[in-house]
Every structure is written in structure tokens, then in C-alpha cells.
Amino acid sequence: MQPIPETDLILNPDNSIYHLNLLPEDIAETIITVGDPDRVGEVSKYFDRIDLKKGKREFITHAGWIGNKRVTVISTGIGTDNIDIVLNELDALVNIDFETRLIKEKLTSLNIIRIGTSGSLHADIPMDSILVSDYALGFDALMNYYTHHPDPIEQELKTIVGTHFSAIKTVSPYLTAGSKALIAKIGYGLPHGITATAPGFYAPQGRQVRAKNAIPDFLNLLQTFEYQDQRITNLEMETAGIYALAKVLGHEALSVNAILASRAALKFSKNPQKTVDAAIQLVLERL
Known part of the structure; x- marks a missing residue:
């Protein structure tokens, strides 16, 4: 298996994924997507606690807890062109090793709502x-x-x-x-x-x-x-x-x-x- 090249999987200087500006540990396995960046806070205000807030361009992310369940909410912006970015980068965060640029042997399936x-x-x-x-x-x-x-x-x-x-x-x-x-x-x-x-x-x-x-x-x-x-x-x-x-x-x-x-x-x-x-x-x- 060949490592994924830098031009196909672009990382920021802090090793976060390019558009979403997120690290693998930033997301939960339950992801809520909303179109409007302002709607992220309308979701996370119901969390029992928020442990992360990040943003880049139209992609705003909050992560936190509802009881003992960790949940991430992220804005996608409008349209399937943005969905292409968000879905691929969420998948990369859980299924690609950013150090080796190799696909992990054990894959994670996210719940995306x-x-x-x-x-x-x-x-x-x-x-x-x-x-x-x-x-x-x-x-x-x-x-x-x-x-x-x-x-x-x-x-x-x-x-x-x-x-x-x-x-x-x-x-x-x-x-x-x-x-x-x-x-x-x-x-x-x-x-x-x-x-x-x-x-x-x-x-x-x-x-x-x-x-x-x-x-x-x-x-x-x-x-x-x-x-x-x-x-x-x-x-x-x-x-x-x-x-x-x-x-x-x-x-x-x-x-x-x-x-x-x-x-x-x-x-x-x-x-x-x-x-x-x-x-x-x-x-x-x-x-």
C-alpha cells in the first residue's frame, strides 16, 4: 500500500485536515451536520458541556457531551460540492493515519445526521x-x-x-x-x-x-x-x-x-x- 500523497490529502502545519481544520481527536463518532454556520451554536447550546470549538471558512465545529455521549456538530455550508469536502475529510480523520498517510487496517463507521x-x-x-x-x-x-x-x-x-x-x-x-x-x-x-x-x-x-x-x-x-x-x-x-x-x-x-x-x-x-x-x-x- 502506497502512502496517500500530499496533494491528495492536504494537512495544515499543525497536522489538522486542510478545510475542516480538525485533528482526529477533535471529532466524535456521532456527527451532526448543519448547513448554516450560525446553526452550530443552536445545536451545541443543548450539550451538557462543550469541549471544543474550531472554525475555518464556512466549516464551524463544536464538540461536546450529552450525558455520557460525545457528539460533534459541524456546518457544511450549502450544496453537495461542500458535502464532498466535509464527508471526505471526516472520513480521513477516522480512517487514515496522518503520520504514515496510510489507510488504517480497522475502519471506523461514523453516524452522520x-x-x-x-x-x-x-x-x-x-x-x-x-x-x-x-x-x-x-x-x-x-x-x-x-x-x-x-x-x-x-x-x-x-x-x-x-x-x-x-x-x-x-x-x-x-x-x-x-x-x-x-x-x-x-x-x-x-x-x-x-x-x-x-x-x-x-x-x-x-x-x-x-x-x-x-x-x-x-x-x-x-x-x-x-x-x-x-x-x-x-x-x-x-x-x-x-x-x-x-x-x-x-x-x-x-x-x-x-x-x-x-x-x-x-x-x-x-x-x-x-x-x-x-x-x-x-x-x-x-x-
Whole structure:
């Protein structure tokens, strides 16, 4: 086995990982990701004690304890391009020896739980509810750059999805299931569905402000997909990258979505912070 070269695994002068600015001992095996750097403190304020605060660029990290369980919360920023950085660097922190630059013989599987915001696609998923992603459907290009192997259930669903969206020639969606263990532990009693991940906020999510939308029926395509007991329930910008890279790297992942918008009713929450806080408390109570 050859050491990983400096250009592929970049470390800072203090031997911390390049973008996240973290050392291996800085993170727990339970990781909460949030998009907004300001939301990190909204999570860690519920810790019984905080033993680490670090930050670099948009990547803010707090680590601490809830009872006898150590938890890390880290901001990813927006989009699957940032997820590419965060997932790979979190994995490196636990599965690569920074001194030898070799992959460890014994690999660690992290529990990665996204607490994010999202918009519902159906009237029966109301604003200010909390939804769990059974699957994530990526309309971004991230997984074109990685070797990944859907299991038979994922492949069947991906094929049906591909047929439904075949009129859109510019995208080839990928699909990955969330962690069954984390869904059972944290997602019980909540609405579930397929979460669509877009590569942008405006036209890629069916919005039109001034620039003309090239796929004007995109929302309708999302809303009308149904296969067996599955439908596309909500739309956001990170979950598919988290699910797919977590699977490639051998980690467990779950996305918990605070529904702040109803795309069906064309309305946005009047009290979004209350909904986000409810999602945070729910996750922390069920950890």
C-alpha cells in the first residue's frame, strides 16, 4: 500500500485536515451536520458541556457531551460540492493515519445526521413539520466522479426514477438509501419519503425570479412521481451527497428535514427558527 500523497490529502502545519481544520481527536463518532454556520451554536447550546470549538471558512465545529455521549456538530455550508469536502475529510480523520498517510487496517463507521431545512412538494406535508429521508435523489453531478454501486432495491428505484425524468436530457439522477438503523432510531413517528437534492436554489429547484427557467415543469415532475409506496416528498441541496458518499465510505447517514416551505401552496414558514429548533431537539433527544 502506497502512502496517500500530499496533494491528495492536504494537512495544515499543525497536522489538522486542510478545510475542516480538525485533528482526529477533535471529532466524535456521532456527527451532526448543519448547513448554516450560525446553526452550530443552536445545536451545541443543548450539550451538557462543550469541549471544543474550531472554525475555518464556512466549516464551524463544536464538540461536546450529552450525558455520557460525545457528539460533534459541524456546518457544511450549502450544496453537495461542500458535502464532498466535509464527508471526505471526516472520513480521513477516522480512517487514515496522518503520520504514515496510510489507510488504517480497522475502519471506523461514523453516524452522520443532517439537520437541514427543506421545502415540501405535497400539500399533505405541511410547513413546520419534520420529515425523514428514506432515500435521497441527486440531480447534481457529484457522484459522476465516484465509483458507487447501488444495491438491487436502489437500482430498481433509480431505474424507475430515470424513466420518469427521461425528458430532462441534462441530468442523470443518482439514488441512495438512508441508514436503516438511524431511521429506526431517530425517524420513528415522522413522515418519510424520497428527498430530492438540487445543485442550486433557484432554477434547479423550479424557481423563477428574472432568469428564465429551462425546465419549467420540473416541480410537476417531482410531484407526480410515485412508485409502489414511494414518492418524492421534498427538495433541498445536500442530502443526496451525504447519503451517497456515506455509503461509499462505509458510514451511516440520516437526513432530518425541517420543512420551511410548501412548494404546493407557494408559502414559506412564518416562524422558521421554531421549526428548526424543534428538529434539533428531536434529534438530540433520540440520540
